[in-house]
Amino acid sequence: MSTVASPTESxxxxxxxxxxxxxxxKPITDLGMVKSVAVADNGSVDVGIYLTTAGCPMKTKISESVENAVADVPGVGTVRVELDVMNDEQRTELRKSLRGDRAEPExxxxxxxxxxRVYAIASGKGGVGKSSVTVNLAAALAARGLSVGVLDADIYGHSIxxxxxSDAKPTQVESMIMPPQNHGVKFISIGQFTDGNTPVTWRGPMLHRALQQFLADVYWGDLDVLLLDLPPGTGDVAISIAQLIPGAEILVVTTPxxxxxxxxxxxxxxALQTRQKILGVVENMSxxxxxxxxxMEPFGSGGGQLVADRLTRAVGATVELLGQVPLEQDLREGGDAGTPVVLSGPETGSGAALLKIADKLAVRRRGLAGMNLGIDTTRHQ
Known part of the structure; x- marks a missing residue:
């Protein structure tokens, strides 16, 4: 009769x-979250785990993950997990390990x-479905295995x-903010910091500071793609984004x-003034x-191609019409229910169209197409 050896602490x-x-x-062992490990002769294991904050919203998930991982070790019997909370010094060390020892976050x-890749989703006017496009592209890219974040830069009309x-609130470790995630997408929004549906009544400088904090104070980790859901128009937020992230590429959403x-x-x-790259155009409600x-074409036809053609002439390089998304109830219902249509109905017309657009973004290579290089082409004698 064979017996399984008692597990080791190692x-x-x-x-x-x-x-x-x-x-x-990141692994909890790398973050200093393992407080203690005690293995008894009968194979039972007691594990002490440090949480970053007492109100950590992920404590149940962390505890279950620890219990399941330890239970899989050969010879382990009963597993008990005891949760504790990091002290100020430990949180400081955690912040330094993640962000370095800089006085000001970068x-x-x-x-x-x-x-x-930073994609700024822009529109000239409201009501064209810009946020729906943002969320669905984010979910589609995350489903492909990419690390994706969404910053709700529409401070006044936040909806992400x-x-x-998800109504989850961010966790704060010292001055570092941990964004919650759902559908594999990390996200941050001013709506997570306001009570109920309270309106935000800020002027330009406060908007700029809020965006700066969302970009610098939030620990996004190693993202493949960050999508910015901009407010309609060409006002303060668009200018601030160009200043804070000059390499952000603009994706324009319009209706026909x-x-x-x-x-x-x-x-x-x-983009001509900020010298940013134009990613392309998406026509919604086609x-x-x-x-x-x-x-039926309730909003007419041709608007998306018209925008792409005019921007092509303006920047002197091809700006592509990336796709046309039909007007469907499934798309609207997915937004209201919090499950993007690319996940709940990938076979629908809108779901399939958005997935094709995401495919184009997922395979794009870095290049100069669509970028205003600021080169004087005038011939000098």
């Missing part, structure tokens, strides 16, 4: 190294050599938490309506497929 700690902190995305996406189906297209063109043309098989 084997238990090795198992714990595979447990990731759900907010930070915006990682603005540093030379940073590989995160609802559309991602000619009047909307003209306004959307202005939102894209701001048509409705009726039960009898016919197609």
């Amino acid at each position: 084997a238990v700690r090795s198992a714990l190294s595979k447990v990731m902190d759900p907010e930070i995305g 915006i990682p996406f603005a540093k030379p050599g940073n590989l995160t 938490p609802r559309m991602l189906g 309506q000619q009047a909307a297209a003209e306004v959307a063109e202005r939102a894209g043309a701001i 048509w409705m497929d009726l039960p009898d098989g016919t197609r």
Whole structure:
């Protein structure tokens, strides 16, 4: 009869190294979160775990992950997990290990050599579905295995938490903010810091400071893609984003309506002044497929291509119409329910269209197409 040897402390700690902190995305052993490990002769194991804060919203998930990981070690019997809370010194060390010992936080996406693609989703006017496009592209990219974040830069009209189906609040470790995530997407919004549906009544300088904090104080981790849901128009927020993250690329959302297209063109043309790259154009609410098989175009047609063509001429390089998204009830219901249509209905017309657009973003290479290089092409004698 074979017997299983009692587990060792080393084997238990090795198992714990595979447990990731759900907010930070790093092993708890690397974050100083393992307080103690005690293995009894009968194979029972007691594990002490430090939480970053007493009100950590992920404490149940962390405890369950630790218990499951240790239980898988051969020879382990009963597993008991005791939760404790880091003291100020430990939190300081954690912050230093993640962000360094800088006096002032930096915006990682603005540093030379940073590989995160930053996409600023813009529109000329409200009501064109910009936030719906943002959330669905984020969820689609995350489903492909990319590390994705969304910053709700529409301070006055914030809607990202609802559309991602989460009312979770960020966790703060000293001055560092841990963004919650849902559907594999990390997100931050001013709506997570206000009571109920309280309106935000800030002027330009306060908007700029809020965006700066969301970019610098939030610990985003190593993102592949960060999407910024901008407010409509070409005001303070668009200018602040250009200053804070000059490498952000602009994706313009419009409807087929000619009047909307003209306004959307202005939102894209701001790239000429800020010298940002134009990623492309997405036309939303392009048509409705009726039960009898016919197609209705309630907002007309051609607006998306019109914007792409005019921006192509303005910047002197091809600006692509990335896709056309039909007007469907599934898309609206997904936003209200907090489950993006690319996840709940990938086979629908809107879901399939948004997935195709996400495919184009996922395989894009870095290049100069669409970028205003600021080169004087005048011939000098």
